[in-house]
Amino acid sequence: MGSSEDKADKPRDFVRKLIDKELAEGRHDEIVTRFPPEPNGYLHIGHAKSICLNFGLAGEFGGRCHLRFDDTNPSAEDTEYVDSIKADIAWLGFDWGQHLYFASDYYQRLYDCAEELVRRGRAYVCELSAEQVREQRGTLTRPGSDSPWRERSAEESLDLFRRMRAGEFEAGSHTLRARIDMASPRIVMRDPVLYRIQRASHHRTGDDWCVYPMYDLAHCLSDSFEGITHSLCTLEFADNKALYDWVLDALDSECHPQQIEFARLNLTHTVMSKRVLRGLVEEGKVSGWDDPRMPTLSGMRRRGYPPAAIRNFCLGVGVTRSDNTVQYEQLEHELRQELNSSATRLMGVLDPLKLTITNWPEGKVEQLTAINNPEDESAGTRELPFSGSLYVEREDFMEDPPRKFFRLSPGREVRLRYAYFVTCNEVVKNDEGEVIELLCSYDPATRGGDSPDGRKVKATLHWVSAEQSVPARVRLYDRLFTAENPLAQVAASGKDGNKIGDAINPDSLLELSQSRLEPAAADLKAGVTCQFERKGYFCLDPDSTADLPVFNRTVTLRDAWARLRK
RNA sequence: UGGGGAGUGGCCAAAUUGGUAAGGCACCUGAUUCUGGUUCAGGCAACUGAAGGUUCGAAUCCUUCCUCCCCAGCCA
Numbered sequence: 001m002g003s004s005e006d007k008a009d010k011p012r013d014f015v016r017k018l019i020d021k022e023l024a025e026g027r028h029d030e031i032v033t034r035f036p037p038e039p040n041g042y043l044h045i046g047h048a049k050s051i052c053l054n055f056g057l058a059g060e061f062g063g064r065c066h067l068r069f070d071d072t073n074p075s076a077e078d079t080e081y082v083d084s085i086k087a088d089i090a091w092l093g094f095d096w097g098q099h100l101y102f103a104s105d106y107y108q109r110l111y112d113c114a115e116e117l118v119r120r121g122r123a124y125v126c127e128l129s130a131e132q133v134r135e136q137r138g139t140l141t142r143p144g145s146d147s148p149w150r151e152r153s154a155e156e157s158l159d160l161f162r163r164m165r166a167g168e169f170e171a172g173s174h175t176l177r178a179r180i181d182m183a184s185p186r187i188v189m190r191d192p193v194l195y196r197i198q199r200a201s202h203h204r205t206g207d208d209w210c211v212y213p214m215y216d217l218a219h220c221l222s223d224s225f226e227g228i229t230h231s232l233c234t235l236e237f238a239d240n241k242a243l244y245d246w247v248l249d250a251l252d253s254e255c256h257p258q259q260i261e262f263a264r265l266n267l268t269h270t271v272m273s274k275r276v277l278r279g280l281v282e283e284g285k286v287s288g289w290d291d292p293r294m295p296t297l298s299g300m301r302r303r304g305y306p307p308a309a310i311r312n313f314c315l316g317v318g319v320t321r322s323d324n325t326v327q328y329e330q331l332e333h334e335l336r337q338e339l340n341s342s343a344t345r346l347m348g349v350l351d352p353l354k355l356t357i358t359n360w361p362e363g364k365v366e367q368l369t370a371i372n373n374p375e376d377e378s379a380g381t382r383e384l385p386f387s388g389s390l391y392v393e394r395e396d397f398m399e400d401p402p403r404k405f406f407r408l409s410p411g412r413e414v415r416l417r418y419a420y421f422v423t424c425n426e427v428v429k430n431d432e433g434e435v436i437e438l439l440c441s442y443d444p445a446t447r448g449g450d451s452p453d454g455r456k457v458k459a460t461l462h463w464v465s466a467e468q469s470v471p472a473r474v475r476l477y478d479r480l481f482t483a484e485n486p487l488a489q490v491a492a493s494g495k496d497g498n499k500i501g502d503a504i505n506p507d508s509l510l511e512l513s514q515s516r517l518e519p520a521a522a523d524l525k526a527g528v529t530c531q532f533e534r535k536g537y538f539c540l541d542p543d544s545t546a547d548l549p550v551f552n553r554t555v556t557l558r559d560a561w562a563r564l565r566k
Numbered sequence: 567u568g569g570g571g572a573g574u575g576g577c578c579a580a581a582u583u584g585g586u587a588a589g590g591c592a593c594c595u596g597a598u599u600c601u602g603g604u605u606c607a608g609g610c611a612a613c614u615g616a617a618g619g620u621u622c623g624a625a626u627c628c629u630u631c632c633u634c635c636c637c638a639g640c641c642a
Contacts, residue, residue, distance in 0.1 A: 011580045011588085038642055073641060130640055137638055141568050144638090175640055185569040187638050196640035215642050239570055239637050261571080263635095268577085274642095316590065318579055320572090323635055327577045330591045340604060347601095375604070406602070415600060449600050460600045534601045560602045563593095 013319035015053070015232065015260060019061060031063030032229045035089070035096075036219065038070045039081035039203070041274035042289040042296045043088045045310065045331075049265040052314035054232055055094040066226055067096035071104045072218045074202035082203075084289070088297040092307050099226075103218045104204045106225060110213045111165065113221055113251055114176055114195055118157045122250045123194055124150055125160035126177045133175075136182070137190050143183035144190045150179060164197055167210045171197045176211075180246065188239045189246070192216055220244040220257070228257040234264040235321065265317065266325040269479040269505075270295045271487055276500055285501035286480075292541075292552050293480040293508050303477060304529035304539030304554030309338040328479060335555045339529055339537045341375045346524075347384070347417065347462040348517040348532035348551075350474055352391035354437040355463070357422060360388025365465070368448070370418045382520055385468040386419050391516050392463045393535075397438060399427060404564055406458035408438065415460040417533065421446040462533045469516035473550045475541065476510040521549070529554050 012020070022028055033054040037043065043051075058065035067089065071077050089096070103110075117123035126149045128136065138144030157176075164174050176195035184190055194217045201207050220243075223231045231244075241259045248256045266272060272295060280286045280294075289296050292303035300310065313334040317326050347370075366386045373379035397408040408414050413423040420442040428437035445452050449460070482505045483489035490500050517532075524530060529539040536556040543550045 013579095036642090040642085070642065076641075133640075134638075139568085139638060142638095143568090172640065177640095187569080189569095190638085193640050198640080212640095214640075219642085235571065236636050237642085240642095242570090263572085316578080320579075322572050322579095324578065327591065330578065333591060336603090345601080371600095374599095374601085404602090417600060419600095457600090459602080462601075531601085531603085534603075557601075557603050562602090564602080 010315070014321070015057070015230070015262065015319055016060075018260070019057065019230065023061070028229050030229070031057060031061040032066070032227055033057050033063070033232060034066040034068050034223065034226065034228050036068045036070045036222075037085050038073070038076070039078060039085060040073070040076040041081060041278055042084050042298055044272055044274070044277065044295045044297065045267065045300065045313075046265045046272040046295075048092060048297060048310050049314045049317070049319075050232065050234075051089055051092060051094060052311055053262070053319055055096075056315075057230070057232075063229075064099060065094070065096060066099040066101055066228070068101040068222060068226070069103065070215070070219065070222075071102055071202070071204065072213050072215060074198060074200040074205075074212065077203055079203045084298060088301075091301055092297065093311060101222070101226060102204060103213075103222050104202060106218070106222055107205060107209055107213070109225065110218055110221055111195075111211070114213070114217065115158060115161065117178070117194070117247075117250060118154055118161055118176070120250065121154050121179065123157070123176055123178050124152060124154075125157045125164065126150070126175050126191075126193075127173065128175075130172060133193070137187065138182070140187070146182050147177065147191065150177075150191070161195070164195070165209070165211050169197060171199050171210075173197070178243075178246070178250075180243075186239050186242055188216070188243050192243060216240055216243045217247060220247050220259075221251075221253075223257040224248055224253045224255045227255050231257045231259045233259060233261055235261045235323075236264075237261060261321065262319050263321055263323055265314075266323075267295060267331065268325055268328050268484040269481050269486070270328070271481075271500065273487075276487070279498060280501055280504075283501050285504055292475070292477050295480075302541065303552055304537060305335060306338050306342065306529060309334045312338065325485070332555050335537070336558065339531065339554070342373075343529055343531040343537055344372050344379060345370075345374070345531045345533050346518055346521055347464055348472070348474075348515060348521060348535065348538070349391045349393050349462065349464050349469075350476075350512050350515050350532070350535060351394040352464075352514060352516050353394040353397060353435065354466070355390045355392045355422070356437060356439055357388040357390070357442045358425070358439050359441045362388075364388065365468070368418050384418060384518060384520075385465045386416075387465045387467060389466040390416070390463045391466055391469065392416075392438070392461055396459075396461050397424070397435065399435065404561075407461060408459070413443075413455075413457055415446070415449050415457045416463045417460050418449055419447075419463070420444070420449070421451060421455070421457060462535070464516045464518050466516070468519050470519060470522050471548060472515045472517050472521065473548055474512045474515045474538070474553065475550065476512065476553045478508050478510075479505055480508050481505055515551075517549075517551075524549075531557075 035054045055065045126147045136145045175193045177191045180189045182190045195211050238261045290298035290302045367383045369381050370384045401409040422440040422442045426439035430436050486503045526540045537554040538551040541550040541552045
């Protein structure tokens with residue numbers, strides 16, 4: 001990959017500094033991390049931060065990183081999600097090798113651990129309803145009260161727990177709870193539920209089980225089973241760490257991983273909540289999880305974001321414990337940096353305006369040479385057909401141009417890239433007064449784009465030859481939400497969070513169906529992003545058909561003229 | 567009004583752990599340029615949440631206060 005590895009002199013984050021220290025003290029033989037997604041939705045760029053951290057650590061310290069699906073809630077999970085998650089991680093550029101695991105693979109072991117907890121008097125079967133448990137949990141400022149089942153014997157709890165597993169009870173009627181402290185200032189320690197009955201078919205274990213472990217039991221034990229050394233998670237799990245440690249200590253686990261929390265990624269103009277993203281998909285506000293406007297990895301892939309740009313972005317934002325919201329511009333910067341050096345250039349006219357060269361020899365077609373990538377000489381050159389009948393970008397012409405407008409206007413001479421200087425002599429309009437064609441003359445001495453007399457022009461325009469160009473549909477994407485923080489905006493307007501779909505930027509997708517591209521565009525492959533000169537970066541969309549390719553705009557080029565106009 | 571976390575320029579984020587505030591993004595100049603792209607040169611912007619204190623010296627230590635985030639799912 002051509003992307004630069006710029007982490008060499010980058011300041012080390014607190015996690016890496018900690019590991020440096022532990023390694024120096026000889027506290028680990030090897031670093032083992034894990035990325036533990038729940039297969040209940042698609043991965044987004046927030047997950048990419050975690051993936052880059054966990055796999056990055058393993059790579060940098062010569063350890064390994066496991067991919068473990070935290071599939072302990074069958075009612076929410078599905079194989080569709082495990083497949084997409086695997087594909088997204090691989091696409092991002094990381095490899096879990098043989099280390100693919102599922103919490104569901106540990107169901108028996110987890111169950112055995114739970115029985116052991118009961119035997120040790122550290123857990124009991126509770127027959128309170130969900131509502132009763134909630135009432136007895138207390139509040140942030142008031143302690144909870146003990147369950148009436150809290151003091152029953154280990155034998156009785158064990159018998160009941162086995163009968164729970166055997167399917168003798170209704171869902172919700174019994175739970176296994178840890179016996180900790182109903183007065184703990186940490187609510188998570190007030191006799192948390194460890195196992196619940198759920199009559200749902202699991203995507204991997206089917207109907208083998210009707211009791212399922214909760215996160216707080218399954219996660220720490222799975223980490224322990226796998227010999228994880230550093231269990232990285234986001235800040236909202238900080239309170240759970242006490243329980244993580246409690247479970248492993250209660251069981252005298254030989255392997256006790258260290259939980260370390262870091263701040264999750266937030267990005268302006270989008271949302272990073274799986275729940276909200278799922279809502280957009282289910283309500284049809286976007287075309288799917290891979291809608292190119294979505295902050296999902298599959299959406300970004302379809303949008304044309306190179307994985308290296310996402311990795312560099314994750315590296316660039318760092319890892320800290322402070323809440324943050326990174327501006328979308330920072331992601332776009334990484335995109336442009338990566339694409340500028342790697343993307344092949346083409347010419348494509350998005351919104352065509354006919355330009356006829358009146359002094360061009362009738363029927364003549366010339367082949368001109370164009371550079372594929374000025375940033376990479378090895379990319380070579382290509383031939384470009386030129387004729388007297390062309391298309392140029394409609395917005396590159398103004399009949400009555402303002403001061404700083406350098407492009408085409410009546411009487412003005414500009415360069416057609418790699419071709420000739422042309423001068424606009426006449427403007428043709430239809431009955432509505434709209435400009436429909438430009439009549440120009442060209443200077444034969446400027447072939448290739450330079451004038452022998454040293455004459456300068458202020459602008460160079462892209463173009464295509466009408467006859468030889470290929471038609472295309474182009475989708476111009478912009479930020480999903482106009483608001484920097486759409487969730488906050490919706491909340492402030494008094495609507496409930498489910499109304500986020502109404503906050504979508506109405507201009508987030510603009511489709512052009514009359515675009516014309518130079519012939520080389522026909523050879524473009526899916527999955528690679530190219531640059532349409534002066535317009536931005538684009539990639540082929542799967543919606544393309546044999547006779548009409550569809551291109552997605554990945555990101556625009558920086559545009560000094562657009563900024564000037566404001 | 568319990569517990570847990572966090573406050574460094576508009577946004578991220580460093581600071582050898584007490585020595586006098588990196589870097590990136592964004593923004594603004596100028597130069598170069600057959601992409602108003604790229605590149606290059608330069609610039610703008612922080613009394614480090616606040617107030618006290620210790621010290622020759624504090625973003626770093628102490629005290630008090632303020633603000634923001636997370637926790638009351640049989641979700642993860």
